């Protein structure tokens with residue numbers, strides 16, 4: 001007698017008080033390799049209503065199946081979300097990602113030494129550490145107890161390629177046991193207790209919803225211009241301690257030190273992106289890559305200090321502890337997130353012997369994100 005597969009079940013993530021996180025769902029019993037069109041329709045609907053979906057017990061999921069799930073959200077998408085720009089040695093993303101040879105849209109990330117995985121041999125993974133990116137680091141003696149948001153971001157090249165619609169993150173190996181206290185170190189005194197190596201998410205919809213009416217109008221009618229080759233451009237610059245954008249110390253690379261710039265590839269995107277299923281508006285900006293603000297009346301704010309202050313003021317309230325979902329990874333978790341509706345950040349500091357192995361996949365979208373006036377449904 002064949003054993004009947006239990007039906008896929010969806011439940012909202014439970015977050016303990018005083019959290020005010022209003023997004024996230026868990027899906028159990030999903031068989032992703034063989035999912036039907038109806039299964040995918042339920043997954044897509046769940047994603048766009050909950051923004052972050054945690055599939056449990058997916059340890060056997062192949063890189064190919066992960067790619068196919070990711071691609072299904074945008075069947076015309078071509079290639080990895082950052083294209084080949086990762087090859088640029090000066091890109092700040094270069095050291096953190098290794099490509100699965102037989103599935104180049106899937107990247108390996110993590111920490112520690114891995115003798116063999118998916119055809120890669122003797123790989124040394126380094127979890128991004130805030131001291132490499134933040135201007136002011138937590139002292140070494142406190143490093144295993146305290147941590148920071150490394151860098152709040154959207155997964156996106158932000159030059160030439162459209163921001164991916166979704167990202168999938170698969171936990172293959174997870175060191176367990178420790179927790180850390182995340183410090184904002186931005187004079188607010190805010191802190192957050194987090195599992196070691198959590199991935200932190202905040203909702204772009206909440207980020208928009210908690211703005212004043214005046215700011216809502218501003219972000220609905222303004223657009224943000226991103227730097228050309230942003231991850232090379234910012235390679236010398238340093239982050240604020242809350243991981244939400246950069247200090248302005250004139251450390252960005254000048255144009256003369258960047259690869260050739262094709263002006264037609266510079267991205268000027270709406271600040272607010274519409275959810276294709278619910279029609280909700282999300283404030284979606286990559287705070288480290290921003291360069292200029294284009295106002296409704298055609299004026300352009302191009303003073304970088306000013307641009308960064310405006311964007312930080314708009315985004316900062318929504319990364320306060322009560323709005324952060326810090327996922328407590330278990331091996332076999334596959335997290336699918338709406339990359340056009342949330343911001344996320346790497347968190348944590350591992351010891352060298354704490355081996356962590358994850359797979360990440362996203363695809364540069366076949367079209368730009370929906371602006372605030374798009375018609376959906």
Ligand SMILES: [Fe+2]
Nearest residue numbers: 153154155344
């Ligand atoms: Fe990311």
